[in-house]
Amino acid sequence: MHDKSAISLGRIDRFVREWIAPAVVRAAEPLNFTFWETPDEPVTFDEAMTGQFIPGEIGMPWGKPWRTTWFHLLGQVPQSWPLPGTRAELLVDLGWIDAGPGFQAEAAAWNPQGDLIKGISPRNHFVPLAPVTTDGNVDFYVEGASNPDVPGGAWTRPTKMGDKATAGDQMIYAVRQFDIALIDVEVEALIADVFALRGLVDVLPKETPRRAEVIMALENMCDTVDPENVQGTAVAGRAQLADALAGPAGASVHEAYAVGHAHIDSAWLWPIRETERKVGRTVGNVLALMDELDDFRYAFSSAQQYKWIKEKYPSLYERLKQRVAEGRIVPVGGMWVESDTNMPGGEALVRQFVAGKSFFKREFGLDPRSVWLPDSFGYTGSLPQIARQAGMRDMLTQKLTWNDTDIMPHSTFWWEGTDGSRLFTHFPPVATYNSVLDSPEIEKASRDFNDKGPANKSLVPFGYGDGGGGPTREMVFQGRRLADLEGSPKVRMSDPDEFFDDALAQYGEQAPTWVGEMYLEYHRGTYTSQHRTKRGNRRSESLLYEAELWATAANIRAGAEYPYEALSRIWEDVLLMQFHDILPGSSIAWVHRQAEEKYREIEAQLEDLIRTSLSQLVAGEGEKRELVANSSPRPQSGVPALGIGATETTPTSTLKATEGGWLLENSAAKFTMSKQGLLTSAYDMAEKREIIPPGEVGNLLQLFRDIPNSWEAWDIEHHYKRVKTDLTDVDQIDEVEGPDGGQALRIRRSFSNSTVEQVLWLAPGEDPTLHILTEVDWHEKQKLLKLAFPLDLVTDTSESEMQFGFARRPAHDNTSWDAAKFETVAHRWLRAAESDYGVVLSNDCTYGHDVTRMRTRTGAGTLMRVSLLRAPLFPDPVADQGRHVMRHALTLGATVRGAYDHGYELNLPLRPVEVANPAEENLVPLVAVVGDIDVAAVKLAEDRSGDVILRLFEPRGGRASAELELDFPNAGVEVVGLLEEPGLHQDFLNLTALDTSDGIIRVTLRPFELLTLRVRR
C-alpha cells in the first residue's frame, strides 16, 4: 500500500486546529467592566475596593510593567444556559503574549466577598461560574498583574525589565476577552481524545500496525465530524475513536506515576512579593480543578509558600488544609524552601528541614519523608545525612539531566552521602518538572529510564510552574486516556509517597549506589555571581550561630529571656534567601537589591542580639576592662572555645622593606613581597620549605573574559581560561597599620574601569598565615576576577569545606567527570596537600574556586585560585557593580584540623566585650569538648522547654571521641534527630554515639558524623 500517512496527518491537524478546536466554545456573551490601576505596589482586596474604578473596553491597553490593575466584571448568565451537554464558565484573556505561562501577565479572580477563587494565566484562563454568580448575576474582580516578559526571548541580553525602578511605564498588554462562555463538553472530550491519539502517532515507530490503525481512526473521525456542525457530530466523531482508545497497554510497559505539581521559584525573574501572589493564584487553580476532577493529586513543596498563603489568603488556606487532610494536596520536601545545597552552611541546611518540617507538623500533623529539589544546582554530599536525621527517606531531583558533559547513569538509586547515610533517590527520566502529560513526554520517560529490567516505574511531575497555574484540565484528560492505552506506557495519577513506596518495594534491594556529591556540570558561575548576596548569607549564618550561643549562655547563666521570636523570624528570612535563584545570584536586580537590604537589617538585628546577650552575661559593677568573647568551637588566642577571657599577648610579626620589596616575618614563616605587591616567596620555617614554585608569584589577581554561551549569571564555561590578564601593575604600595594593629602592606592597583586595594599582614607569633583584605571597586562587564596562588605541592586532589565536613575533588582532567569539575564550591576553606604537608586558603565570604595541577620549573605543582567577582549581564544587568570587601588567609603547613581552625577564625573572629567585675563563672564555656569533635550549634530547643540543643560533628573524616563537660545544672543528655524530639526518627540515628554510663558524657563519632544532643534542664 502507498504510505499516505503524512498527508493524512496534515489533514487531521488542520481539521482539528481550524474546525474542532474553535467549536469548543458554543456561545459567548461579553461582560461589562470597570478598572482601577493601583498607584504602586499590590494592595489587599479591601484596599482595592476603595479604588476609583472607571469604565473600560475590550482592546484597551493596560499594565505598566510590574503594576497591578483591578478589573470589576459584571454580567448576566443568559436564561437558557447551560444547555444540555454544555458548561458555562468565564473566560479571561488579558492580552497573553508568546512568552510561556508564568513569564508574563497573570491574574487572580476574586469573589465580591474578598476570597481568591482562581488564578488566571494563558493556558488556564477560565473562572468557574458558580462561586461568582448569584441569581444569574455575575459579579467578580480580576486582579491583573502586568508582569513583563523579562528575557523578551533573549536570555543573554541586558534588560531593564528586571526592576520596577528601571522598567519604565509603557502599557505592555491589551485587554482581549472578558466573556461568559458556553463550553461544549463533547467537543472538549473529542479534542482530548484526538490529542491523546495524535500524540501516540508521533511516538510510535512508523512500521507498527498500531500507528496505521490510529491514523485510520483519526481519519474516520475527520470524515464523520461535519465541519459545518462540529457540535452536532462530536459524539459520532468520538465513536470513531472509541476502539482505538480502548486499550489495553502492553503487559511489560513502563508505568508513569503522574503527580500534579507547579515548580514555583520563590524569586527569580520576579520579586518575592510577586511569588506570594503566584503561589496564591496557583493554589487557587489547583483547588478549583480539584472541585471539578477527583483523580489527581498535587505535590506542593516549601513551607514558606504555605505560610504566604496562610497569611495572605486565609480562606484559600482553609480549603488547602481540607485537601491536605484528604491526601490530595501532598506537602513534600520538608524544607523551608527548595534551597541551593552548595552554599548554605551545615546548620542552615539543618534549619531548612527544622523550619520546614516543624511547619508541616504544626499545621497539618504531617511528617514529609521525600526531599523535593528538582531544580537546585547540584547536591552536596552532606545532604543525605542531614535529610536522614530530619526523618527523610527518599529524594527527588532531575537537575543533573542538565549536565553539559556527562550523563548520570541511574534513574532510581541509593544516594550515599560523604558520611555513608543513604537516600532512596529518583531522577524522573521525563527530565522536566513541568510536564504536560502528553504521549511524547510519557514515551520519553519510558525510553530514558535507566534501570529497565529490574524496575519499570518513574515519576512524572505535571503542571505549569512559576505562576502558570499548575496542572490543567487538559493534562488530567490526557492522563486518563493514557492510563491503559495500547502502544503507550501506562499513566496513573499518584503522589510521591506512593511512587517511592512502590519503587522501593520493586527495586530497593537491587538499586545501584552513587557515592558522594552530585555535582551539576552546569551553572558553575552560581558560586560567585552576586557577591554581596553571598556575603550576606555567610555573615548571617555566622551571626546566627553567635546569637544563639550567647543567648543560650545568657539564659542559663543570667536568666535572660531567650529571643525565640526574633531568631526564628531571622532564620526564616535567611532560609528564604537560600532559595535556588537568590543565593546562587541568578535573579533579577530587584531581588538582589532587596536581599542586600534584608541582609543589612539582619546583620544589625543580630549584632544587637549578640551585644545584649553578652552584656547580660558579663553584667557587673566597678572598673571596666576589656575581654573578648570567643564563639569559635576552637580556642583562639588563648581564649577557650565558646568562652570569654583575655587574649594572650603574642609577639607581633614584622614588616621590613628590602631591596626587592618587603619581607613579612614571624617566628613561623617568611613571606616575601615584590615591588609589584606579588608574593614571590612563602617560606615555612619549621619545615624549611618554600611554597611558591620558582619563578611563580602568588597573591596574583587575574582578570578573565567571562562570556558564557547562554546563561549569563549561571554559567562559567571552561573557555574563560583562554583570555586572561594578570594584574601585576601597581599604582602605589605603602606600609600601613593593619586591622590587627600590627604592620601591614597596602597595595593599590587600577585596571580597566576598576580599582583594587589589598592590605596584607602576617599573623602574630607562631602562626604561618598571611592575611589579605581585598577591597574592589568593580565596574566591569562579563569579566571574572580570581586571586591565584601557585603552590609547590604535588597532589591530585583538593579539599573544600562543605557542610559538616569537606569534599575531596580531583585536581586534574583525567576523565570527563574530572574535567567537568573545573570550577567548584567551598565554604570557609580549601586545602591542597601532599601526604604530610598542606596549604590552606580560607575566606570569610567567597565560595567559587578552582584547584588544578600546573607545570612549574621543577615539575608538577598546584594552582589554587579563588573566584572573587563576576559581572554577568543577565538577568541583572548591574550584577556585582560597585564596592566589595573580602578576607582571605593563606596558611602554610596546615592540617585539616588547622583548616577548620582558620576558617572559624575568619568567620567567627574574637569579639571585644567590656566588663566590670562580672561573675567569673559566667565567662566559662557552657560546654567544653575534650577531643577532636566540633560544635556546630548551641541553642535552646525549638519547643521552648528550655532544654539545650548541642549539634556536634566529626570534622576530619575519621573516627573521633570526646568527653563533653557541661558547665550548667542538667538532668541528663540524649541523642535526638534534627527535629529535637526525643524518640522521633530514631531509626535514622546512631544512638550508640553517646555513652553516659559512668557519669561522663562521652561521644564517639564515625567519619563526618553529625550528632544532635538534647540536654534536659
Ligand SMILES: [Zn+2]
Ligand atoms: Zn527553580
